[in-house]
Amino acid sequence: MHLIRPVQGRPLTTSTPSLLRPTTSQAGPALTSEKYPQLKRNPSFKSLTSEDVSHFRKILSPGSVLSTLATPDAPATEAEELHAYNSDWMGKYLGQSRCILRPKTTEQVSQILQYCHAQRLAVVPQGGNTGLVGGSVPVFDEVVLSLNNMNKIRSFDPISGVLVCDAGCVLESLDNYVAEQDHIMPLDLGAKGSCHIGGNISTNAGGIRYLRYGSLHGSVLGLEVVLPDGTVLENLSTLRKDSTGYDIKQLFIGAEGTLGIVTGVSIVAPPRPKVQTVAVLGVDSYESVQKTFIAAKQNLTEIISAFEFWDRSSMNMVLAHAGTNARDPLADEYPFYVLIETSGFKKEHDDEKFSEFLEMVMEKGFVTDGVLSENASQITMFWYLRETIAEATVKTGPTYKYDVSIPVPQLYNLVLDTRQRLTDMGLYKEGSADYAVKEVTGYGHVGDSNLHLNVVAKEYSPTVSSALEPFIYEWIANHKGSISAEHGLGLMKAPYLCYSKGPSMIQTMQRFKQLMDPHGIMNPYKYLPAAEKSA
Amino acid sequence: MHLIRPVQGRPLTTSTPSLLRPTTSQAGPALTSEKYPQLKRNPSFKSLTSEDVSHFRKILSPGSVLSTLATPDAPATEAEELHAYNSDWMGKYLGQSRCILRPKTTEQVSQILQYCHAQRLAVVPQGGNTGLVGGSVPVFDEVVLSLNNMNKIRSFDPISGVLVCDAGCVLESLDNYVAEQDHIMPLDLGAKGSCHIGGNISTNAGGIRYLRYGSLHGSVLGLEVVLPDGTVLENLSTLRKDSTGYDIKQLFIGAEGTLGIVTGVSIVAPPRPKVQTVAVLGVDSYESVQKTFIAAKQNLTEIISAFEFWDRSSMNMVLAHAGTNARDPLADEYPFYVLIETSGFKKEHDDEKFSEFLEMVMEKGFVTDGVLSENASQITMFWYLRETIAEATVKTGPTYKYDVSIPVPQLYNLVLDTRQRLTDMGLYKEGSADYAVKEVTGYGHVGDSNLHLNVVAKEYSPTVSSALEPFIYEWIANHKGSISAEHGLGLMKAPYLCYSKGPSMIQTMQRFKQLMDPHGIMNPYKYLPAAEKSA
Incomplete structure (x- = not known):
């Protein structure tokens, strides 16, 4: 055991790895419309014309309209320039928009939507385009309305x-x-x-x-x-x-x-805490992760700011793929790791609470080993372990990612049950590289009942997909969880909404959608199944 | 200055004065429909029949239906028994419902509403009926659906x-x-x-x-x-x-x-704090109240649980009318009082933070005098001062109550401007009992930008009403405030919604209302102006 006492103040910023877009040198992905052949373009939507593009050029400044359609007053934009708006950072989705609009004011957004509404032009709003479920890129030829220029x-x-x-x-x-x-x-x-x-x-x-x-x-x-x-x-x-x-x-x-x-x-924006401390703990079982969480909730209540966990498999991938910044801070290997962060305003008080807490959980045997940050660079390093898991899995292989809510006691069982199922189906064997699935790994926000289940495959394949879905969604429904804790529905999870919401809820959502967007032009094909027309 | 250091632990409960209903021996108030002659009963609503009552008796157990209409299987209930459901605790509103339903299950509520929807019977849902804006009592003959029996x-x-x-x-x-x-x-x-x-x-x-x-x-x-x-x-x-x-x-x-x-x-439900401390501070100006608030936000951040204030006029009424439990804890009189409560988990830490904070605000001159609770009964006593203000104003005289949000810097100006206006109109003179208005007083939750403005009159009168409204609502609109911070709209504030929300918002609200409740049976005449029929 080598608990280090913090000895100095530290700034609060934790640098986190940026989510980089994959380089375009990779083999280009298939069009979303090809990957999802069951999706059909809604024929009630108008196809973009050069008149439409000319109209947008009247609303916006010239540089704020990118379109592969030439207009009398402007040449066509190269298709390449539209690529970043048509694709997502994971390279999973690829749309075919021929027009990107980048308004600078709310009034311009209003004029654009007024026109699109009247003309039945479908629109995809796009922010930073960092989503994980294909919600922010077009499926067919929807106009992309990017908020990039509205940043004041x-x-x-x-x-x-x-x-x-x-x-x-x-x-x-x-x-x-x-x-x-x-x-x-x-x-x-x-x-x-x-x-x-x-x-x-x-x-x-x-x-x-x-x-x-x-x-x-x-x-x-x-x-x-x-x-x-x-x-x-x-x-x-x-x-x-x-x-x-x-x-x-x-x-x-x-x-x-x-x-x-x-x-x-x-x-x-709340007042910014002045001091921060992070511990990484080695834990022998998920049962002990839970006990540690309950103890933290009771003893670090007003200063706790994060309670994260990951499993050995996640740690292995991080150590293999996240570069030299990723080092195991503990001497031995553990089945589970917990990261606890406190943020407060008086260092002595926070240190005292954290130390007492750690002594208690180690004395009770919930935690076997642990390190406490003693400076800002250690805080960065500890967070780096947790925050590069997503990148590390993608570097290990094509990754099926699930972001789900499950009551804490059952949280990790989804990982175990998925491993078991894939093993039973001959798709996975722990420790072996000879199977379709390389790793089944779990990490996430225990404090929020939020698990990220990642299944790393040799390649994306129908065999693996059909082994995972709808199995995972059914499992979630049976455990009263949510099929999307924080990543949303987008294109990926829209068909599975019924695993989290009952008919009365889905019907009410459809009524709201119909009320607010009667022509269905806003971000179509996603989020919600279309209401069956009864009238 | 006599700051008392806390010397012992204390339980967390603060007993608060209960909101008692006025005794029925007071002269009965006029019917709401008489006080608001501009409100007309919606003729599309069905008038209750004994068949309706019989139907409700089939859905609910016999004791769960109170009606002044006799049915073949049950006699009429005395009108007196319906009084508590037809009136509010302040005696301001009086409805004329002839039927009170007290379901025990969600399924029963569903059956009742299904019937009322089909029959066009208007319904008022009623909880504890402790509201201040007439939202939970009927205006005409609406059926009251009380949730009293659903308490598991x-x-x-x-x-x-x-x-x-x-x-x-x-x-x-x-x-x-x-x-x-x-x-x-x-x-x-x-x-x-x-x-x-x-x-x-x-x-x-x-x-x-x-x-x-x-x-x-x-x-x-x-x-x-x-x-x-x-x-x-x-x-x-x-x-x-x-x-x-x-x-x-x-x-x-x-x-x-x-x-x-x-x-x-x-x-x-968050983890329950284990220790609590309350201070009452004497402050010389509203400017200093603000400075004290900012200092508290910065120095007691993670343990502060309340920041309340009241003015001298409020204190005077409490000392005069709230009984012997109300004693001024400070030696001198102050224009403003601040109550700060902290709730935490480690007494030594909280005490140290609170003491340092108090030393700082006194050193800087924001606070002139103050007392810190040293036991549970002092916590109760300090809170009693703040929580009996509402009762004390009502005991002083008929009270016009306004619950509003205003950005903190302008918060108290509403009290000053209202006093000035009433003075200019010859309705009020500070310190004199010979005018239509006895007191204009302000208190509330500074930490939430929430002011309770109370105008205590000799009697409710059109002169005072028209001096206050729409003046106060216009003032709020000019200062980008909200005409209802936490009391809601009900009957009282429904006509003034336009002072807080613009046309696009009100129209959207009306569309939602129309979508969810096309016959308008739910809590009618309140909350929202009816949409103008365009189709």
Whole structure:
């Protein structure tokens, strides 16, 4: 046992690996429409014409319209320039949009949607395009409306901590901005260097500060939204309390752009903690991970800011693929690792609480070994282990990724049951490289009941896919979990919504969709099964 | 200066004065329909018949239907027995319902609404009936659906802190229940001994723990709701993270029963703090109240659980009318009082932080004098001062009550400007009892930008009413505030919604209302102006 006591103050920033887009030198992926042949282009949508592009050029400045269609006043853009908007960073999805619009103002977004609504042109809103479920790229020839050019901070009030900004602001920039005034954004995630706050809100992003600061449904105070018909919904309140009518903005949190486009955001930034400490602990069983979590909840309550875990298989991939920055901080190998972060305002108090907690969990045998950060670079290193797991799995092989919520006691059973199933089917053998599946690994946010299950295959194949789905979704439904904790539905999970929501809920969602977007132009083919036409 | 250091541990419960209904010996108030002659009964609603009552008697057990209409199988109930359901605790509103239904199950609620929907019978859902804006009592002859009999705890998970219960559970009972397992309800308010959790959710209640635990939009995980046509919306998730489709439940938080009836609730209870400390501070100006707030936010960040203030006028009324339990804890009189509460888990740490904070704010001159609780009874006494203000104003005279949100820097200006206006109009003179208005007083939750403005009159009169309204609502609109921070709209504020929400928002609300409740049977005449019929 070698618990190190922290000896000095440290800054709060933890640098996290950026989510890089794969290089285009890789063999290009198939079109989404080819990979999902069951998806048919909705014939009620208009096909883009050069007149449409000319119209958009009247609304926007010339450089803000990219289109492979030439117009009398401008030549066609090279298809290559549209690629980044048509594809996702994992290279899983590839759309065929011929027009990318990059408005600078809410008024321009309104004019675009008004036109698209009238003309029945389908639209995909796109933020930082860092999603994992194909929600932010087109399937067929939808127009892409990128929020890249809407990236201004509108106001910040240091008394209340309320930040008002454009939807296209990058999360990390916002966090740096409020940090200068001793505040912190209430969410943080691996993609922070690229993702937009509007995209975070539209996907109801969770991330690693969720345990401390809770849901966006609580911290978002107001939204400015352009509805599918171009109406600007002005709901950009900066008040913590407001009980005047239906809280309409809530519907757009997690709607993935299917009800309108979020253009402005009002969000509470809490006071920024002054000190941070991170421990990585070696744990012998998932049972002990749970016990450690309960103990942390009871003893570090007001200062705990993250409780993450990963398994041995995740650790092995990180150590193999995440470069020299990734080193195992413990002397021995463990089946499970726990990362606990505390964030507070008085170092001596936090250190004392953390030390007492660690002594207690080791005395009780929940934790076998552990290290406590003693400086900022150790904090970075410890977080690096956790945050590079996603990258490391992708470097190990094509990865089937599942982001699910499961009650804590059953959380890891999904990994075990999936391993067992793949073993029984002859697709996987632990420790062997001769099978279709190389690794079945689990990690995630224990504090939020949120598991990331990753299945690393030799190659994407129908055999592996059909072994995993709908098995995993059925397992989730049987355990009262959610098939998407924080990644959303997008294209990938839309067909499986029924595993998390019952008929009355899905029908009500469809009624809202029909009400707000009667022509269905907003981010089609995704999120929600289309309502059956009864009238 | 006499700061007392705390010397012993103390339990966390602070007993709060109960909101007692006024005795019926007072002269009965006029019918709401007489006080608001502009309200007309909607002729499309059916008038209750004894056949309807017979039908309800088939759905419910005999004792669960109170009706002044006799049926072949049961005699009429005395009108007196319906009084408590037809009137509010302040005696401001009086309805004329002839039928009270008290279902015990969600299935019964569903059957009732299915029938009312088909028959066009208007319905008022009623929880603890502790509201302040006339939202929970009928205006004309609406059927009252009381949730009194739905008061069972369904489950509690001590690992996640998730409580699932019937909507009719009393808030204080729930808090006592989770306290046994070391958890705390994320909200607390003066009416906790009577109010229902379903009513809290339907009115988006705030209260004194809001600063610490935030909005119900964040802490409610799921709701079971019976829609106006009787459909049961099953959305009783117990997961902290779930990003599968529109977050429909959010619409019912604060909808005041106009979109359906909340019958079941899933809510996160945080770990219950083990130690609590309360200080009452004497402050010379509202400017200094603000400075004290900012200092508290920065120095007590993770342990602060309440930051309340009240003015001298409030203190005077409390000392005059709140009995011998109310004693001024400070030697001198101050224009403003601040109450700060911290809740934490390690007494030495909290004490040290609180002491350092108090030394700092006194050294800087923000605070002139103060006392720190040294035992549980002092905590109770300090809170008693703050929590009896509402009662004390009502005992002083008929009170016009406004619950509003205003950005912190302008918060108290509303009190000053209202005093000035009433003075200019010859309706008020500070310190004199010879005018129509006796007191204009302000108190509330500074930490949440939430002011309670109370205007105590000699009697309710059109002169005073018209001096106050729409003046106050216009003032709020000009200062980008909200006309209802935490009390909702009900009957009282429905006409003034346009001072807080713009046309696009109100129109969207009306579209949702029309979609969910096409016959408008749910809690009519309140909340939202009826949409103008265009088709």
